[in-house]
Amino acid sequence: MIRKLFDIIANNAVPAVFILISxxxxxxxxFSASYLVQELLTRIGRNSFLILSLLIPIMAxxxxxxxxxxxxxxxxxxxxxxxxxxxxxxxxxxxACLIGTxxxxxxxxxxxxxxxxxKGREMVTSYILGFFINGVYQMVVLYLMGWVIxxxxxxxxLSRGYGVRNAVSLSGIRTVLDNLIPTVITNSEGAKQFLNxxxxxxxxxxxxxxxDGTIRIPLATFIIIALFCVFIxxxxxxKLGQDMRAIGxxxxxxxxxxxxxxxxxxxxxVISTVLACYGQIIYLQNMGTLxxxxxxxxxxxxxxxxxxxxxxxVSKASITNVFVGVxxxxxxxxxxxxxxxxxxxxxxxxxxxxxxxxxxxxxxALVLHAWKRNxxxxxxxxxxxxxxxxx
Amino acid sequence: MFIAFLKFxxxxxxxxxxxxxxxxxxxxxxxxxxxxxxxxxxxxxxxFKALEQVNVSVNGGEVSELMARERGVKKxxxxxxxxxxxxxxxxxxxVNTITKEIQIDKIEWPEDFNFNFNFRFSKDIMINxxxxxxxEENFIVPAPR
Numbered sequence: 001m002i003r004k005l006f007d008i009i010a011n012n013a014v015p016a017v018f019i020l021i022s023x024x025x026x027x028x029x030x031f032s033a034s035y036l037v038q039e040l041l042t043r044i045g046r047n048s049f050l051i052l053s054l055l056i057p058i059m060a061x062x063x064x065x066x067x068x069x070x071x072x073x074x075x076x077x078x079x080x081x082x083x084x085x086x087x088x089x090x091x092x093x094x095x096a097c098l099i100g101t102x103x104x105x106x107x108x109x110x111x112x113x114x115x116x117x118x119k120g121r122e123m124v125t126s127y128i129l130g131f132f133i134n135g136v137y138q139m140v141v142l143y144l145m146g147w148v149i150x151x152x153x154x155x156x157x158l159s160r161g162y163g164v165r166n167a168v169s170l171s172g173i174r175t176v177l178d179n180l181i182p183t184v185i186t187n188s189e190g191a192k193q194f195l196n197x198x199x200x201x202x203x204x205x206x207x208x209x210x211x212d213g214t215i216r217i218p219l220a221t222f223i224i225i226a227l228f229c230v231f232i233x234x235x236x237x238x239k240l241g242q243d244m245r246a247i248g249x250x251x252x253x254x255x256x257x258x259x260x261x262x263x264x265x266x267x268x269x270v271i272s273t274v275l276a277c278y279g280q281i282i283y284l285q286n287m288g289t290l291x292x293x294x295x296x297x298x299x300x301x302x303x304x305x306x307x308x309x310x311x312x313x314v315s316k317a318s319i320t321n322v323f324v325g326v327x328x329x330x331x332x333x334x335x336x337x338x339x340x341x342x343x344x345x346x347x348x349x350x351x352x353x354x355x356x357x358x359x360x361x362x363x364x365a366l367v368l369h370a371w372k373r374n375x376x377x378x379x380x381x382x383x384x385x386x387x388x389x390x391x
Numbered sequence: 392m393f394i395a396f397l398k399f400x401x402x403x404x405x406x407x408x409x410x411x412x413x414x415x416x417x418x419x420x421x422x423x424x425x426x427x428x429x430x431x432x433x434x435x436x437x438x439f440k441a442l443e444q445v446n447v448s449v450n451g452g453e454v455s456e457l458m459a460r461e462r463g464v465k466k467x468x469x470x471x472x473x474x475x476x477x478x479x480x481x482x483x484x485x486v487n488t489i490t491k492e493i494q495i496d497k498i499e500w501p502e503d504f505n506f507n508f509n510f511r512f513s514k515d516i517m518i519n520x521x522x523x524x525x526x527e528e529n530f531i532v533p534a535p536r
Contacts, residue, residue, distance in 0.1 A: 086425055
């Protein structure tokens with residue numbers, strides 16, 4: 001009984017700590033409910049796709065795919081091209097996805113082959129691989145674009161004539177997906193104000209009498225995320241998905257059963273990389289600015305952090321973990337600076353506290369996972385030895 | 392052996408078809424999603440004198456008020472757009488209203504105009520308003536670079 005209770009606490013320690021901290025930080029921040037809901041909805045729409053792309057490699061027993069930054073880089077290359085060509089709106093986003101897909105596939109195959117040579121050390125290998133490909137990406141973007149690869153838009157290039165600027169405006173595709181089906185939730189008073197300001201345009205206006213404030217919902221983004229969730233649920237039931245789950249349980253058993261382990265692992269990484277490419281495009285269309293040399297780094301770290309905070313581990317993650325993680329992680333982002341300011345009079349203290357707690361907890365999650373895995377191995381070894389082994 | 396070869400060919404054929412469809416989709420997205428700059432030029436061109444005041448809107452958007460010898464710029468998405476020009480006299484009365492639909496990729500350029508690669512690729516255009524209001528066909532001129 002005590003052991004069971006201990007297991008429940010150990011399994012949910014990370015989300016529990018975050019819920020506890022949020023419970024203290026939300027009242028301290030002084031933000032209204034509608035503001036928090038608006039911010040959270042925006043961030044869920046912005047980040048969920050990227051985090052969902054991590055699920056398939058976990059299913060295949062490859063741990064957290066730090067190599068998702070490769071996909072993010074592919075997406076950014078697609079975005080740079082559409083910025084140069086001046087393709088805007090939804091066609092621009094889809095074209096960026098089309099350009100990014102083959103790059104993501106090639107990088108995914110490369111990453112998958114490397115990870116097959118480093119079985120059991122996938123996370124650290126993919127993390128370092130991310131740095132290596134980042135070097136290649138920087139060479140392409142900083143030296144080849146505008147010199148070997150034609151870039152005709154002078155606003156994209158550095159003053160020397162080649163290499164892309166550090167910050168690129170994505171004004172052509174900014175929030176195009178989020179505002180594709182404009183939806184607003186407000187009360188009757190807010191609806192009147194909204195109609196006065198915006199006019200009776202083509203948007204869904206949902207009136208809730210008890211709701212205080214006005215929030216905009218990125219409905220089209222949520223529909224795409226929902227479709228992605230359905231895809232993951234469906235994919236788990238396919239032959240390939242079952243193969244991946246079998247490999248995740250035990251590679252040697254899967255190999256004995258005739259499953260092509262290496263090929264399936266490569267497919268898992270390719271799917272994850274391609275989806276990370278799309279996720280990064282969705283993320284950046286919401287942000288509206290591309291930080292050419294840093295955006296992808298942040299994407300990988302934040303997605304993995306959010307997934308772990310949602311209660312996932314290196315070997316097990318679900319769609320629920322993704323949404324719990326994105327809510328808790330980004331709730332801390334929103335409330336921590338203001339809570340710190342109201343508590344100590346310094347917003348930076350709150351931000352330091354958030355960074356310290358967030359990443360400290362990620363470290364604890366990884367240590368807990370390693371400890372639990374060692375304990376399970378020890379238990380399995382003990383059970384194999386039987387009673388004689390204990391003697 | 393022969394059936395295996397046929398299957399191999401079929402698989403590659405299917406892949407090529409998918410690849411061709413994706414490339415075609417990319418080209419179509421480029422075509423419909425391209426943003427063009429349309430320069431509005433209210434300057435004298437040949438025999439057509441600059442207009443006193445002309446209000447111009449593109450695709451029913453924001454109206455630009457252009458006085459004589461002024462230029463404005465609008466951005467349009469896709470190859471087709473509609474321009475509406477309202478000409479005012481010295482008393483501020485509307486004397487003429489012109490509405491014209493323009494398809495950028497079907498513009499007939501003068502034969503003696505020297506195109507370069509960048510120009511063809513960018514497809515920005517300039518509309519000379521006095522020529523447009525006069526009802527002449529050659530109101531589109533190459534955009535300044």
